[in-house]
Amino acid sequence: MSVAKKEYKRVTTKSLVDMKKNGEKIAMLTSYDYSMAKIVDGAGIDVILVGDSASNVMAGHETTLPITLDQMIYHATSVVRAINRALVVVDLPFGSYQSDPKEALRSAIRIMKESGGHAVKLEGGKEIKESLKRILNAGIPVMGHLGLTPQSIYKFGTYTVRAKEEAEAEKLKSDAILLERLGCFAIVLEKVPAKLAKEVAESISIPVIGIGAGKGVDGQVLVIHDMLGMTHEFNPRFLRRYADLHKEMTKAFKDYRDDVKSKSFPSDDEQY
Ligand code: KIV
Numbered sequence: 001m002s003v004a005k006k007e008y009k010r011v012t013t014k015s016l017v018d019m020k021k022n023g024e025k026i027a028m029l030t031s032y033d034y035s036m037a038k039i040v041d042g043a044g045i046d047v048i049l050v051g052d053s054a055s056n057v058m059a060g061h062e063t064t065l066p067i068t069l070d071q072m073i074y075h076a077t078s079v080v081r082a083i084n085r086a087l088v089v090v091d092l093p094f095g096s097y098q099s100d101p102k103e104a105l106r107s108a109i110r111i112m113k114e115s116g117g118h119a120v121k122l123e124g125g126k127e128i129k130e131s132l133k134r135i136l137n138a139g140i141p142v143m144g145h146l147g148l149t150p151q152s153i154y155k156f157g158t159y160t161v162r163a164k165e166e167a168e169a170e171k172l173k174s175d176a177i178l179l180e181r182l183g184c185f186a187i188v189l190e191k192v193p194a195k196l197a198k199e200v201a202e203s204i205s206i207p208v209i210g211i212g213a214g215k216g217v218d219g220q221v222l223v224i225h226d227m228l229g230m231t232h233e234f235n236p237r238f239l240r241r242y243a244d245l246h247k248e249m250t251k252a253f254k255d256y257r258d259d260v261k262s263k264s265f266p267s268d269d270e271q272y
Helices: 013-021 034-042 069-080 101-115 126-137 150-156 166-182 194-203 245-261
Strands: 026-030 047-050 087-091 119-121 142-147 186-190 208-211 219-222
Touching: 013 026, 013 087, 013 186, 034 047, 034 069, 047 069, 047 219, 069 087, 069 101, 101 119, 101 126, 126 142, 126 166, 142 166, 166 186, 166 194, 186 194, 194 208
Parallel strands: 026 047, 026 219, 047 087, 087 119, 119 142, 142 186, 186 208, 208 219
Antiparallel strands: none
16 A cells, blocks of 8 residues: 655655655665665655665674765665665765865765765764855755764764753754754754654754654654664664564575585576
8 A cells, every 4th residue: 555645756855845744754765785776766765875874784894984985986876776766865974074064065076976866964963064055055955964973973982862961952953953944955863862853853844854763753764784684683672674684584595505505406497
């Protein structure tokens, strides 16, 4: 059963704002390669995020910090080739926008020009205001990212829920208003109390897409390896698993190994 209120042939930044206006929730997932993105796009997911979580789930790093701009462009290029409908948003990786606004713009331009992605995502609020302005002034659509911002993990020291204290919650609310005022088309809100996330979503007219931010926001995003159950050792409360691919894939690989060892693969029919 389809629950979309309107059919969008291609999802644009404007479609997302319309979805919020019409009360239609936005479905977003990450992807990092052609084959996965083709399935995700074909399933009608509205936004594909080429997240810097590729650093964790594709490259096996402990944090998102090591992934480079060239590597993000490689992932994004593969995803863009697969897409017919979804909006493709690409993370600016750590170190590609924090030092100065000119470098931030250069990094965003490289992503747009070399990958064909449709928008970029940056982590942070007031502290990256000048970089956001430069990128937006160049006509590049920007998705913000507030709350738990994994590129700052060594500052936070932990991946626990953010903005539980009044001062941090107040800063988050004013950062969300600032991002809207600067011209961002949407904001990802990661791991904050549901009540605060709802308040933020109601205070601005651009969509707020949550991950661990409860049901009062305008859409949801999950890392694809997590929702497919491939990262089975990762079990945060917010994660709903839609498949157990770790189990399925392990079984397939074991069956294949057994068939090769027992000489039952290939059969007479599977050879030339
Ligand atoms: O990189 C990523 O996958 C993200 C999501 C967690 C929102 O930023």
